[in-house]
Amino acid sequence: MTFRLASALLLVLLIAMIAPSPCRAQAANSPLLQVEAWRRAVLAGESGALASMYADSAKIIAPGKAPSNLKSELAYWSSWKSRGLKTLSAEVQSQQEPQPGYHVLLVQLTLGVAENGGTKKYYVAVGQGYVEQGVTWKIAAEQREAETRLKAPAQRKDLYPADVDAQKEIAEALETAAKSHKRVLLIFGGNWCYDCHVLDEAFHTPEIAPTLNHNFVVAHIDIGEYNKNLDLAKKYEVPLERGVPAAAVLDSDGRLLFSQKNQEFEKARSLAPEDILAFLDKWKPAGGR
Numbered sequence: 580m581t582f583r584l585a586s587a588l589l590l591v592l593l594i595a596m597i598a599p600s601p602c603r604a605q606a607a608n609s610p611l612l613q614v615e616a617w618r619r620a621v622l623a624g625e626s627g628a629l630a631s632m633y634a635d636s637a638k639i640i641a642p643g644k645a646p647s648n649l650k651s652e653l654a655y656w657s658s659w660k661s662r663g664l665k666t667l668s669a670e671v672q673s674q675q676e677p678q679p680g681y682h683v684l685l686v687q688l689t690l691g692v693a694e695n696g697g698t699k700k701y702y703v704a705v706g707q708g709y710v711e712q713g714v715t716w717k718i719a720a721e722q723r724e725a726e727t728r729l730k731a732p733a734q735r736k737d738l739y740p741a742d743v744d745a746q747k748e749i750a751e752a753l754e755t756a757a758k759s760h761k762r763v764l765l766i767f768g769g770n771w772c773y774d775c776h777v778l779d780e781a782f783h784t785p786e787i788a789p790t791l792n793h794n795f796v797v798a799h800i801d802i803g804e805y806n807k808n809l810d811l812a813k814k815y816e817v818p819l820e821r822g823v824p825a826a827a828v829l830d831s832d833g834r835l836l837f838s839q840k841n842q843e844f845e846k847a848r849s850l851a852p853e854d855i856l857a858f859l860d861k862w863k864p865a866g867g868r
Contacts, residue, residue, distance in 0.1 A: 610682040610709040611671065613716045617707075618669040618688075624660025629653055633718045634710060640722035652721060659690060665698060666691035672733050680711040687733065690726075699851075702730045728851035730784070732776040739770050739801035745808045749829075752798040756831040762864055763831070764795040766844075767802055767812055768823040774847040775799075775824045778855075786852040787859070794863035795828075821845065828862045837862055 608616075613632065620628040630653055641647035659667075670687045677683065688703040708720035724731070752763045768775035779799075782791055791797070800808050802819060812819050815827040816838040822845035828837040843858065844850070 608715055610674070610684055610707075610716050613709065613718075614669055614671065614684060614686060614707070617718075618667055621656045621659060622664060622667040624657050624664070626653055626657040629656055633721075634712065637718055638720040640720075642723060642725035644722075659692070663693035664690055665693050682709040682711075682716070683707070684709070687731070689730070699728070701726045701728060703727075704731050727848050729777055729781045729848060731848070732780045735770065735776050736779065737770060738775060738779055738799050739768060741801065741803075743801065745798075745800050745811055748798050748800075749811070752796045753829065753831060753833055756796045756829075759796070760864060761794055761796050761831065762836070762862065763829040764791075764797045764862075765800055765815060765817075765827040765829065766797060767800045767808075767817055767819060767825040767827070769802055769804070771804075772823050774845065778824050778844055778847040781847070781850075781852065781855055784852065787855055790856060790859045790863070790868075793868050794859065816840075826858075 617629070617632050620632070630649075633649055637649050639647040639649055639652045641651070668689045670689070671684055672687050673685045675683050684707050686705050686707065688705060690701045690703065691698045692701060703723055703726045705721065705723040707718050709716040710719040749763070749765065755761070756763050766775070766778065781787055782797065800811055802808055802812065802823060805819060809819070815829075815835055817825045817827050818840055819825060821840070821842050824844045824847060825839045826837070826844055827835065827839065830836055
């Protein structure tokens, strides 16, 4: 079950348990408009405006599903301004209305923060449960994930199709790499692996995609439930027992140049774009760009 689905279900239950019966006066705004107002308040660091958007008895769940409180949550959101927050976008990725007067939104935040003379992006996934109170909507429940430097995938792709012949896929990747003067990057994992999808999402970002695409041909090697293509993992000296995603780099002639042995990508969600770029720069072909 993805975080977004789990959060949505949890928030629906929380709202049902803790929120008072909604007043049915016609609200002057909507939950979506309220999210925009909330975004502006976080961007400005306006703790008072933020506080007014939450119900007095709002239920707060911190990262790791740890119970928290409204005071701590307001302090967290307000702290971004002092950390150098310059830009903030809020993408509503899904929404549902479990019953009239209640609304659940799953939102992906992208925060641009001034650091070391540049701007770095941070990502926070947050679920918010709104209840209609009088002429407005209030946040009655909120759950967020820990901030990351890599964006969580909105949906999981079929990165590791079950019917693919991995031996053939590697052979084709090596052929393409030889013709284009690239190297082959093998990523061992499975569709069930959340960090495999985080890593793939990073591969398609503007910060990383140019370096990756100019220098590497990527092949995803399905390990099933740790019972598939184990011979290839052994051949390329990848210790799957240490977790996936796990990487190996091949020269275009098939020679093994690198195999992951220290869980470099196993917790992809904890990496920054700079970490992935440093790896790619280290193992790209001589003269690569």
